[in-house]
Amino acid sequence: MQKRIDLRIIIAVAVLSLIGLLMIFSTAPLTVFYRQVIWLLCSVLVAIVFSRISPRIWCNLAPYIYAGLIVLLVLLLVVRPGAYPSRWFRFGSVFLQPSEFAKFATVLFLANILAVKKRMQSYRDMFAPLAAVIVPALLVFIEPDLGAAQIFFPIAILMLYWSGTRAAKLFVFFSPIVSIAASFNIYIWVAYFAGLAVFLYFQKQMVDFIYGMVSNFLAGLITPVVWSSLKTYQQQRIISFFSPWVDPQGMSWQIIQSKIAIGSGRLIGKGFLSGTQKKLAFLPERHTDFIFSCLGEEFGLLGVLLTTIVFIYLLYRLLVLAKETKNRFASIFVSGVFAWIGYQMLLNIGMTMGLLPITGVPLPFISYGGSSLLATFMALGICFSISRTRFNY
Numbered sequence: 001m002q003k004r005i006d007l008r009i010i011i012a013v014a015v016l017s018l019i020g021l022l023m024i025f026s027t028a029p030l031t032v033f034y035r036q037v038i039w040l041l042c043s044v045l046v047a048i049v050f051s052r053i054s055p056r057i058w059c060n061l062a063p064y065i066y067a068g069l070i071v072l073l074v075l076l077l078v079v080r081p082g083a084y085p086s087r088w089f090r091f092g093s094v095f096l097q098p099s100e101f102a103k104f105a106t107v108l109f110l111a112n113i114l115a116v117k118k119r120m121q122s123y124r125d126m127f128a129p130l131a132a133v134i135v136p137a138l139l140v141f142i143e144p145d146l147g148a149a150q151i152f153f154p155i156a157i158l159m160l161y162w163s164g165t166r167a168a169k170l171f172v173f174f175s176p177i178v179s180i181a182a183s184f185n186i187y188i189w190v191a192y193f194a195g196l197a198v199f200l201y202f203q204k205q206m207v208d209f210i211y212g213m214v215s216n217f218l219a220g221l222i223t224p225v226v227w228s229s230l231k232t233y234q235q236q237r238i239i240s241f242f243s244p245w246v247d248p249q250g251m252s253w254q255i256i257q258s259k260i261a262i263g264s265g266r267l268i269g270k271g272f273l274s275g276t277q278k279k280l281a282f283l284p285e286r287h288t289d290f291i292f293s294c295l296g297e298e299f300g301l302l303g304v305l306l307t308t309i310v311f312i313y314l315l316y317r318l319l320v321l322a323k324e325t326k327n328r329f330a331s332i333f334v335s336g337v338f339a340w341i342g343y344q345m346l347l348n349i350g351m352t353m354g355l356l357p358i359t360g361v362p363l364p365f366i367s368y369g370g371s372s373l374l375a376t377f378m379a380l381g382i383c384f385s386i387s388r389t390r391f392n393y
Contacts, residue, residue, distance in 0.1 A: 005051065005384045006321060012314035013365065013380060019295070019307055020366035026273050027294050028287035032368060039370035043377035050381025055330045055389060058382055059112055066109035066132070072098040073139040087143050097371035099148040102136040104375045106152060107159070107336035108382075114163040115329035123211065126173065129160060144231060147359035151343060153177075158339035162322065163332050172200065172208045176219035183220040193220070258352045262296035262304070269300030287368045289360055292352045307366070308349070315342050321383065325390035334386060337379045 017040055025033045076089065076098055088095040113129050133156040141149035157170055175196060183189040196216060200209040264270070286294055296304045315338055322334035341364050348363040350356035362372045 004388065006317060006387045009314065009317045009321070009380070009383065009387070012310050012317065015310050016307070016314070016365035019310075020291075020368075022272070023291050023295055023298075023366060024287050024368050026298060027291060028368060032287060035370065036368055036373075039373050043374045046374060047377040047381035047384065050378060051384035051388070053382075053385055055327055055333075055382065055386050058108065058333075058385070059115065059329045062105075062108040062112035066105045069098060069102045069105035070135060070139070073102060073136060077139070077142060087145055095370070097369070099136075099140045099143065099145055100369075100371040100375040101378075102140060103148075103151060103155070103340055104379050106133060106136050107155060107333060107340060107379065110156065110159050111329050111333035111336060114159060114332050117163070123173065123207070126160065126165070130156065145360070146230070147347075147361040150359070151340065151347075151361070154343040155336050155339045159332055159336045162335035163328075168203060169208070172203075172212045175212055176215045179216040179219040180223050180226060183223040189220050193217070255354050255358065258290055258293040259354050261290075261293040262353060265297040265300040265303070267300050268302055269296070269298045272298055274298060288362060289348070289358075289367065290352055291367050292349055292363050295366075296352075311341075311345050315345075318383065321387055321390065325386055327386070327389075327392060330386040330390070334383055337383055340379065341376065 021033070021036065021040070024036050072089075076087070079089075087099065088097050090096075109132055110129055113132060117125060117129075133152045137149045137152040140152075153174070157174060161167060161170055178192065179189065179196075182192040193216060196212060200212045203209070292304075292307075295307060299306075318334055318338040318341070322331050322338060325331045325334065344361055344364050347356060347359060347361045348367070351358050351361070362369050364376055365373070
């Protein structure tokens, strides 16, 4: 049984893409705007083609697509060993960023793996899906691109949960990450470690208790090593997040100017093409990472709320699609796309408002970037295919 593609998803994506074009027109040179228009047209065409291919075919192709992207990530480090950062392949005037397509390939391959496993009962069951996530995340981190590398893990967590893994099991498994963050303050870490011990005791799972205690203790000890492995600019971004006025002319400049831009827009904004922070070039990365700040400056609180509501509505429709579809692979894949778009949205908006550290993550559909746009539309193309066949097993 087939149905039409959910037009509500298409409308939400179209609105966000239009907002993106308007803001890029406002914040970037015309040549950049024209490039984004071309990328958008190509992305829409690819999404249409992908929507005509059965989800079963995508399930079969997933391992090969994933393997191809891993090869590309390795080649990027080999072919451009002297480049820093080594994130793009250049073909004339066209730049391709494999890390964006790696998100698509990982979601596809992870859905393929989890569709076979009916339920994750032990850590051994979680080894294959987590290995599939760690490999591309590590390669992207080496480029280095911490912002893109971290996105793989929220995607994995939600897809594992959607596939049937217990929330408590997921929390215990990923708890060492929390331990690393908490260990920057010894008092916070001790309180967290004690609370975790109580939680694990009442779970009455000996394996979980041993794993949780040992892994979190070791994670707390290696925090200095993790911190020293970060690049200087990455350390500065974290420091500026917790103390934004420690260096207002240096590492905290972006966060401060972003807050000023959003706050100065007030209720209805300064008007299209009238943002002063943008015009006077106070705000760096205006058409990429900090385009949401310009949106707030020019269209105010109303523009910010409208954009956020459209994002939330798109995510809601994806969640409904994931729940409605009868095919296990298709359902898990859509949950991964939901996590991908949702996490990047929260990360970018939180970053521009000073609620989260600056990570250099683009705002889906709105920030300038051909690779990000094309990869997202590729995933949506498969979602459209799933929408047409969502009642097929």
